[in-house]
Amino acid sequence: MNDIKPIRIFMTGVGGQGTLTATTMLARTVLAAGLPVTSGEIHGMAQRGGVVESTVLIGCKSPKIGHGEADILLGFEPMETVRALPYLKRGGLVLSSTEFMPPLSVAMGKQACPSLDEIKTQVAACTDKAHYMNSQTIGIEAGAVQSGNIALLGALCATGALPFGPEALAATIKANLPAKLQAVNLKALELGVAALDA
Amino acid sequence: MAHSLLADAPGHIDLLLGNEAIVRGAVEAGLQVATCYPGTPSSEVPDTLFRLSPEARYSFEYSVNEKVALEVAGGATLAGALTLCTMKHVGVNVAADPLMTLCYTGTPGGLLLLSADDPGCHSSQNEQDNRYYARLAGMPVLEPSTAQEAKDMTRDGLLLSKKHGAPFMLRTTTRVNHLRGPVEFGPVPDPGKPDGFQRNPSKFVPIPAFSRPMHVALLERLEALRQEAENSPYNTVTGSGSLGIVCSSISRAYVADALAQSGLADRVKVLGLGFSHPLPETMCLDFLSSVSRLLVVEELEPILENDLRVLAQKNGLDVEILGKDVLPRCNEFTVSMVEDAICRLTGEAAPVRDACQPAALPMRPPNLCAGCPHRGSYFAARKVFGDDAIYSSDIGCYTLGLLPPLKAADFLLCMGSSISAGGGAALASGKTVLAFIGDSTYFHSGLTGVANAVFNKHDVLIVVLDNRTTAMTGHQPHPGVDKTILGDNDSRLDIEASLRGLGVTEVREVNPFNQKKTIAAFEELKTMKGVRALIAKEPCPLFTRRIYKKVAPQVAYVAESCTGRFECLDTLACPAMYRDGDHAAVNPILCNGCMLCLQVCGHIKAKKRGS
Ligand SMILES: Cc1ncc(C[n+]2csc(CCOP(=O)(O)OP(=O)(O)O)c2C)c(N)n1
Ligand code: SF4
Ligand code: SF4
Numbered sequence: 116m117n118d119i120k121p122i123r124i125f126m127t128g129v130g131g132q133g134t135l136t137a138t139t140m141l142a143r144t145v146l147a148a149g150l151p152v153t154s155g156e157i158h159g160m161a162q163r164g165g166v167v168e169s170t171v172l173i174g175c176k177s178p179k180i181g182h183g184e185a186d187i188l189l190g191f192e193p194m195e196t197v198r199a200l201p202y203l204k205r206g207g208l209v210l211s212s213t214e215f216m217p218p219l220s221v222a223m224g225k226q227a228c229p230s231l232d233e234i235k236t237q238v239a240a241c242t243d244k245a246h247y248m249n250s251q252t253i254g255i256e257a258g259a260v261q262s263g264n265i266a267l268l269g270a271l272c273a274t275g276a277l278p279f280g281p282e283a284l285a286a287t288i289k290a291n292l293p294a295k296l297q298a299v300n301l302k303a304l305e306l307g308v309a310a311l312d313a
Numbered sequence: 314m315a316h317s318l319l320a321d322a323p324g325h326i327d328l329l330l331g332n333e334a335i336v337r338g339a340v341e342a343g344l345q346v347a348t349c350y351p352g353t354p355s356s357e358v359p360d361t362l363f364r365l366s367p368e369a370r371y372s373f374e375y376s377v378n379e380k381v382a383l384e385v386a387g388g389a390t391l392a393g394a395l396t397l398c399t400m401k402h403v404g405v406n407v408a409a410d411p412l413m414t415l416c417y418t419g420t421p422g423g424l425l426l427l428s429a430d431d432p433g434c435h436s437s438q439n440e441q442d443n444r445y446y447a448r449l450a451g452m453p454v455l456e457p458s459t460a461q462e463a464k465d466m467t468r469d470g471l472l473l474s475k476k477h478g479a480p481f482m483l484r485t486t487t488r489v490n491h492l493r494g495p496v497e498f499g500p501v502p503d504p505g506k507p508d509g510f511q512r513n514p515s516k517f518v519p520i521p522a523f524s525r526p527m528h529v530a531l532l533e534r535l536e537a538l539r540q541e542a543e544n545s546p547y548n549t550v551t552g553s554g555s556l557g558i559v560c561s562s563i564s565r566a567y568v569a570d571a572l573a574q575s576g577l578a579d580r581v582k583v584l585g586l587g588f589s590h591p592l593p594e595t596m597c598l599d600f601l602s603s604v605s606r607l608l609v610v611e612e613l614e615p616i617l618e619n620d621l622r623v624l625a626q627k628n629g630l631d632v633e634i635l636g637k638d639v640l641p642r643c644n645e646f647t648v649s650m651v652e653d654a655i656c657r658l659t660g661e662a663a664p665v666r667d668a669c670q671p672a673a674l675p676m677r678p679p680n681l682c683a684g685c686p687h688r689g690s691y692f693a694a695r696k697v698f699g700d701d702a703i704y705s706s707d708i709g710c711y712t713l714g715l716l717p718p719l720k721a722a723d724f725l726l727c728m729g730s731s732i733s734a735g736g737g738a739a740l741a742s743g744k745t746v747l748a749f750i751g752d753s754t755y756f757h758s759g760l761t762g763v764a765n766a767v768f769n770k771h772d773v774l775i776v777v778l779d780n781r782t783t784a785m786t787g788h789q790p791h792p793g794v795d796k797t798i799l800g801d802n803d804s805r806l807d808i809e810a811s812l813r814g815l816g817v818t819e820v821r822e823v824n825p826f827n828q829k830k831t832i833a834a835f836e837e838l839k840t841m842k843g844v845r846a847l848i849a850k851e852p853c854p855l856f857t858r859r860i861y862k863k864v865a866p867q868v869a870y871v872a873e874s875c876t877g878r879f880e881c882l883d884t885l886a887c888p889a890m891y892r893d894g895d896h897a898a899v900n901p902i903l904c905n906g907c908m909l910c911l912q913v914c915g916h917i918k919a920k921k922r923g924s
Contacts (some may be wrong), residue, residue, distance in 0.1 A: 121574065129677065142493055146328050153459070153566075154328075154493040157435055164715065164888055165679035176459065177566035178492035183668035194677075198650025200669040217891065218677040223882045224892035226675040241669035242667070 118173035119150060121276065123184055126169045127199040128191030128264070129216050130158075137191075137264035138169040144272075144287040145173050148279045153178040164219070166195060171280070187276060191250070191264055192216050193234045200241050208276050209238050209245040210267055214252065246270060248310040257303035264305030265300045273308040281308050316365050321501040328511070329496045331489045332357035334460040335427065336365070337496065338467025339397045343504040344371040346389040348382040350757070351375070351786040352401030353436035354490035355429035360787060365414040368798065370504050375790055377831065378728075378757040379404035379857070383411045383426070390420040390480075391517060391888035393508030395471055399427035402443050403727065407758070415480050416450040417527040418517050423475030425467065426452075427483045432612045433645040435487050438708070438727070440643070442613040447482045447590050451497055451531050453538045454482045454590040455547065455830055457561040460494035462587060466547065468499070473541060477583045479534045486612065488563045488645070493575055547587025554580040556658055557604030557632075558616055559597070561586045564610045564646060571652035580659055592620050601625055601632050608658055609636035631723060665679020670673050679713060684865070686780050686851035689712040689825030691721040692885065692909065694747060694776065697835040702745040705773075707734030707759075709751035710784045710853075718884050721749065729758025736762075737773030745839070749776045753783035753791040755808060760815065766844045767816040775817070775846040777808055780853040788856045796860050812846050819845035826851055828912040854905040865906025867919045869899045885910060 125140070135156055147196035151305035156169040170180045180202055185313065188203045189195025190211035193292030213231055220226040229237075231247075238245045248270060254263025265288070272281040281304060288300045317327060318337050329337065335358050339347065349359035361377060366373045376382035379400040386398035400408065407426050415424065428446070431437040447454045455470045457463040463485065470481040477728060515523050542548060552572070558581055560568045566587045572578040584600045586593075601607060601621065609618040618636030625632055639654045641645065649666060656663040681688050691714045694704075706712055706722035715722035726734050735748035746834040750759045755777055766773055783789040790797040814818050818842055821834040831849065838845050857863050869889075877895040881887075887910060889903035899910075901922070910917045 121570070130679070139493065143328050146326075146495055152328070152494065153490060156491050156493075157487070158491070163679035163682060163710070164677070166677050175648075176567075177488075177563065177648055178494070179488055179563075179567075179645070179647060181649045183666050184647070184649060194674050197671045198674055200671045203669055205667065205669065218675050219680055219886060219888055220675050222888070222891035224879070225888065228675065229672075231732045237671045240671075 116274035121172065121174040122186050123175065123180050124171045124187040124189060125180045125185035125199060125202045126171070126191070127195040128167050129195065130164050130167050131263035132167070132191050132264065134167050134191050134264055135169060137268055138171060140265065140287050140291065141171045141268055142283065143291060144279065144284050145171065147287060148283055150174065150278060155179055161206045166198070167290040168199070187207040187271065189267055189271060191267065192309070193231065194228060197229070197234055197237045200237065203241055206242050206244065208274065209242055210271050211238070211245065211247050212263065212267060213247045214249055246274070246311055248307065250307065253301055253310060257306055258299035262300050263302035266303040266310065269304035270311040273311045315368060318361065319365055319369055319501065322498050323500045325498040326495050327498070328465070328493055329458050329460050330357055331457070331463045331485065331492050333361055333482070334464035334496050335467045336361045337498065340369070340466040340501055341464070341499045342468040342471035343502045344397055344471070345394040345504050345507050346386065346396045347371055347373045347399070348376045348385045348396070349399040349424065350377070350379045350404055351783060351789045352404050352429070353786055354487040355399050355401045355427055356786045356789070357490070358427060360789065364798065377792060379408040380411060383408040383415070384648055386424055387411055387415050387420070388456065389507070390422040390424040391418065392510040393422040395423045395473065395475055395504065397425050397427070400429070401437065402428055402430040402441055403437060405443050405446050412446065413450050414454055414519055417519055417524060418532055420474060420480045421478050421511065423471050425470045425474055425479040425483055426480060427485065429485060429490050432486050438766065440613060443482070443484055444590065444616050445614065447484070448616070451535055451833060452480055452482045452590070453542070453588070454484050456484050456587055456589050457489055458535045458563050458565040458587070460492060460496045462547070463489060464496050466587065473520065477538055479538060484562070486563055492754045519813045525652045536827055539593065542591055542593040543596055545588040545593070548593055549585050550582065551585070552578055552582045554582050556580065557582045557600060557607040557831060558610055558655070559583065559584045559586065559600070559607060559621060560610040561617060564651070567646050567648050567651045567717060568610050569646045571655055575652050575655060575661070577655055577661065579661055581655060585713060586645050589617065592624070594624060594916045597624055597630060598623060599628050604632060606633045606658060607635065608639060608654060609634065610640065610646070610651055611636070613642065615642070636887065678716065680716065680886065680888055681710065681713050682855060682905070683887050683903045684854045684907040685710070686825045686849065686907070687714055687778050688719065688885060688887065689828065689831065689851070689907070689909050690776060690778055690849040691719040693828055693831040693835055694721060695719060697832055697839060698745065698747065702747050703738050703742060705731045705738060705746055705748045707731035707750045708755050709754055711749055711751055711778050718886055725894055728754050728911065729762060732759055732762030732766055732773060732775055736766045736769065739772045745774065746772070747774050747776055749778055752777060752779040752781065752793050752808065754917045756792050756806070760811065763812060763815045763817065763844070771844060772842055773844055774889070775844065777847050777848045777886070779808060779850040780856070782853050782856040784853045785854065788853070788859060795805045798860065808848055816844050817844050820848065822848040822850055824919040825849040826849050826907050826909055828909070854907070864922065865904045866922055867908070868904040868922050869906070869908065869910050869917050870901070870920055871897045871899055872916045872918050881910050881914045881917060885913060
């Protein structure tokens with residue numbers, strides 16, 4: 116299995132966003148492509164609005180990604196993208212949502228979120244390979260806000276950074292999601308791919 | 314069609330969560346009885362076993378706590394059943410008493426104990442290393458590092474346990490329980506009926522005269538199990554070189570990845586121990602003799618390291634052994650950390666690591682959900698008692714009440730400690746003590762605390778935060794629940810009746826969302842002495858949504874008249890509320906319609922959901 120160049124993908128989001136489903140979809144796509152995969156998730160406090168981190172690793176044995184090890188960082192929320200930057204290899208690929216989910220301290224007016232420009236500056240200090248999209252809005256357009264995660268994943272597949280393209284993810288969605296969720300997620304996938312080109 | 318985890322489909326490959334793989338392994342062994350108490354990172358094992366139980370051929374129970382789970386499991390295996398018992402690492406503390414004795418009596422039907430450890434404290438109060446328990450009790454240990462191994466080791470651990478009549482420990486860590494990886498399925502046998510009980514008091518009743526020979530028999534079993542470890546496919550030697558590495562558990566994965574990416578695989582010889590106790594001494598000795606330096610890569614305690622030092626010393630081997638002097642004793646490892654250690658020992662330059670360092674951001678700590686009933690209980694308690702009382706807390710979602718503005722947790726020891734430790738704090742401080750305890754925790758180990766407090770005349774106000782479920786770990790059933798995912802609970806225990814049965818005469822029950830009544834009840838109980846109790850009863854809204862498919866028909870909104878005092882935000886910290894310029898506002902999607910905020914400020918009103 117070790118002729119395969121390892122690819123480590125770190126994903127981060129907020130509890131309740133449905134990021135673990137997206138993680139499993141990606142891991143299943145890797146498996147279906149006949150590649151060695153492990154995936155991991157840390158979700159002790161997922162229900163209660165905390166941070167949810169997950170990983171998909173191609174060609175590795177360990178499910179964990181340490182600081183400076185991720186080839187790809189997928190942020191389902193812009194502040195979480197920045198918070199997870201220490202995991203990214205310098206020069207790695209970032210795909211991030213641009214839509215904030217303010218934590219309590221911000222909602223209560225005690226602290227402020229950074230601006231999107233500040234987010235982009237922080238990311239640019241680590242890598243010049245970054246793509247941004249309003250994935251929640253795309254999700255809503257596709258029919259369910261959670262499908263925004265699939266939009267971001269679709270965009271990732273379309274960058275060419277993975278050993279398969281968006282059609283492989285589409286096949287996983289068809290094979291694994293219940294019929295009523297398929298259309299929404301396939302639509303989100305298509306919109307995500309288009310958003311990358313835009 | 315049977316659920317895929319139950320199906321006899323040898324050769325089928327699926328992507329499984331480590332905990333699902335454990336379930337599959339147990340099914341492939343012919344599991345007959347499973348007893349569990351939930352706790353992260355083990356909870357998906359019982360939850361999967363429970364969900365599948367209507368179509369499965371094993372008997373399953375959520376026991377009330379870990380001691381009880383292991384005792385039920387112990388009785389089952391003594392009566393010949395192939396038995397699985399699961400818990401998180403601190404659960405083994407609760408179950409330690411029966412565990413020690415089960416290693417003496419042996420387990421004729423087979424018994425595998427899952428101890429799910431949590432290096433890094435992802436969801437626990439400590440990172441204790443339960444491999445020590447295995448040594449203390451005299452238990453063989455299997456430590457998986459992949460989903461496939463989690464499945465295979467569960468199956469083989471159960472079968473080896475039956476073969477030797479010795480309980481086995483499957484010791485996982487959070488990373489293993491919560492990884493996903495491909496698993497190739499094996500055949501599923503018909504579990505048949507348990508062998509039945511064979512009376513033999515000299516083996517099964519540990520009075521001193523019997524215990525002494527039982528201890529001798531235990532040590533003999535361990536020697537036989539050492540032979541199993543010597544021949545186990547889970548213990549492997551790979552590579553070659555003068556630097557040796559011994560590793561176990563998930564560290565085997567870190568070592569494999571570190572060697573692959575450093576390109577040093579041909580200079581290092583690796584002994585991976587998946588069957589790590591009893592130590593395969595011959596194998597280890599051969600390995601130690603074949604290298605000049607040895608690095609032991611194990612998370613947490615230097616257990617293998619110390620075993621190997623003893624082995625080297627006993628055999629007069631002159632090999633340098635390194636472990637905790639190179640790698641940390643706290644927290645988890647990473648591949649980079651292991652790679653750096655290997656580079657240092659092989660004299661190679663470690664890769665430059667300059668991880669990005671973003672500027673500080675607002676934190677995102679977990680918080681009680683919108684519409685959480687615990688918020689109502691804490692809000693009222695603070696209003697009545699302020700900083701004058703001591704708040705003895707316990708383990709569950711409600712521990713999150715620790716955070717400002719509710720600040721309703723002053724100390725906490727372990728599950729079930731709030732009432733007993735609260736009594737101790739009251740007698741030593743002379744202050745009023747409130748002991749908060751969740752309903753699942755109450756049945757887990759609160760009942761004994763109540764009996765003790767009544768008998769010893771402690772002065773403690775018990776507050777049972779009865780949200781009708783075990784919320785923190787994923788809404789598992791407990792004896793008091795009305796309903797589970799499989800239907801009604803027709804053997805429901807009543808908390809109020811149990812409190813009265815244990816001698817608490819002053820018991821009040823309120824809905825914590827009714828602040829007027831909750832505050833009045835607290836005021837009344839404040840004037841009393843001794844053991845008295847308030848039951849704050851209202852279901853967790855997430856549970857209601859999941860089990861009853863219901864949401865509150867109304868939501869809150871902030872009227873135009875809002876004067877911007879923000880008392881609602883400052884005192885409740887409900888995540889559905891936010892500051893919108895000079896006004897407070899409610900996000901109707903997040904609002905669970907508990908109507909607590911309406912009782913804090915008259916400018917907040919209710920409206921029909923969706924209107
Ligand atoms: C000995 C032990 N077993 C299990 C756990 C895991 N655990 C943490 S909270 C909890 C249950 C809490 O349920 P409950 O008391 O009803 O409170 P809720 O979360 O519903 O508010 C469990 C089982 C633990 N921390 N310690
Ligand atoms: S899951 Fe339920 S009990 Fe736990 S914080 Fe949320 S609402 Fe409260
Ligand atoms: S009614 Fe008020 S306190 Fe309750 S969930 Fe809605 S906003 Fe929060």
